[in-house]
Amino acid sequence: MANFDRLITIMARLRSPAGCPWDKEQTHQSLKPYLIEETYEVIDAIDQNDDDEIVEELGDLLLQIVFHSQIASEENRFTIDDVAGAIVDKLIRRHPHVFGDVQADTPDEVVKNWEAIKASEKPTKRTSLLDGIPQHLPALFRAQRLQEKAARVGFDWDHIADVAKKLREETEELINAHKTSSREEIQEEFGDLLFALVNLSRFLNISPEEALTQTNEKFRTRFRYIEAELASVGKTPQDATLHEMDKLWEAAKAHDHPQKS
Numbered sequence: 001m002a003n004f005d006r007l008i009t010i011m012a013r014l015r016s017p018a019g020c021p022w023d024k025e026q027t028h029q030s031l032k033p034y035l036i037e038e039t040y041e042v043i044d045a046i047d048q049n050d051d052d053e054i055v056e057e058l059g060d061l062l063l064q065i066v067f068h069s070q071i072a073s074e075e076n077r078f079t080i081d082d083v084a085g086a087i088v089d090k091l092i093r094r095h096p097h098v099f100g101d102v103q104a105d106t107p108d109e110v111v112k113n114w115e116a117i118k119a120s121e122k123p124t125k126r127t128s129l130l131d132g133i134p135q136h137l138p139a140l141f142r143a144q145r146l147q148e149k150a151a152r153v154g155f156d157w158d159h160i161a162d163v164a165k166k167l168r169e170e171t172e173e174l175i176n177a178h179k180t181s182s183r184e185e186i187q188e189e190f191g192d193l194l195f196a197l198v199n200l201s202r203f204l205n206i207s208p209e210e211a212l213t214q215t216n217e218k219f220r221t222r223f224r225y226i227e228a229e230l231a232s233v234g235k236t237p238q239d240a241t242l243h244e245m246d247k248l249w250e251a252a253k254a255h256d257h258p259q260k261s
Helices: 001-014 023-024 030-049 051-074 082-092 108-120 139-151 160-180 185-203 208-231 242-256
Strands: none
Touching: 001 023, 001 051, 030 051, 051 082, 139 185, 139 208, 160 185, 185 208, 208 242
16 A cells, blocks of 8 residues: 555645645635546546556546545545545445345345445435435436436336337427427427436446447547548548438448448
């Protein structure tokens, strides 16, 4: 843990009167964007399966935790040791099947116990089963978490066919709203359709956030292929017709999946 201790010492020095002007002026609020950004950079490194990048990005994320703890320590609120102690206590408390005598042989039983313990820890702070899901989660991810929480107490569809029926129903309502309704109503129906799609993803056991991220990357790769092919003949997308770009799009798809061409 020598390097961790060095990190804490370095952070304290950066925040000291003789430290870095930028670091000294930061607050919990000003650091929020960096905490979010560093988290996503860790995810990118994991997706790239690059250990060196994962190590570097986890280090950047760890710095944010130490940074926030140092700010709080200066205000006599809490320290990095308090942060570590809180998670140590929580892990032991919420794993009675490991550190106690509770029986939990499946992941589902572990999750059920975890939620029960979690609810008992904060009985006065949370008035709803859905409390505790961060407001700032990406919308698809938050929808998934909301549905998962509700499903744990039986508020869920019984079969995937029911979800598919609901999806068709929401699609039809969106189309009808587009013909007759205001922008606000159209947006509401579009949200309902997305929410139904997230429900379907749960029944298919896939992450809607990861699925859309994968499709975003696929679109980016294929559009860059179009740009490169057009550039090879001295053109840009602005110069090309839709027909030309559609042909290149199909070529990009064949390039991605040669066995289907």
